[in-house]
Amino acid sequence: MSGKKQTPRPRTYARNRAVSRRGYEKLFESDGEYLLKLVICVLLGTFWLKFSQSFTWLGITFHALPLGLLLGLVIVSRFEKFQADRKIWYAVLIVVGIISYFVPAGIVI
Numbered sequence: 001m002s003g004k005k006q007t008p009r010p011r012t013y014a015r016n017r018a019v020s021r022r023g024y025e026k027l028f029e030s031d032g033e034y035l036l037k038l039v040i041c042v043l044l045g046t047f048w049l050k051f052s053q054s055f056t057w058l059g060i061t062f063h064a065l066p067l068g069l070l071l072g073l074v075i076v077s078r079f080e081k082f083q084a085d086r087k088i089w090y091a092v093l094i095v096v097g098i099i100s101y102f103v104p105a106g107i108v109i
Contacts, residue, residue: 028082041089044072045096046105069097 047068054063076089 038092041072041092042096044068045093046100048100048105064101066097069093
């Protein structure tokens, strides 16, 4: 053994990578799970509580409340581990929520 002191090699943390060094994607969930999550997000995004007569609260007029969208945002933030996946689900929820506002979907009171 020589007199040189060896420095420890830095750790690569390969277990946390979404794509391997060879370019293969690591699958975290099956296609069925992904499709189920997508269907749930679409259904939650379409759930609006619409009012037959709008009301005003603190100077803001409300015609509808996006209850499913708000519930979906909470569910995604709690159950998705990876930030990239959360961003995708947030985008799906918001786009479906905006589109479904103009469609006659939801519960009318």
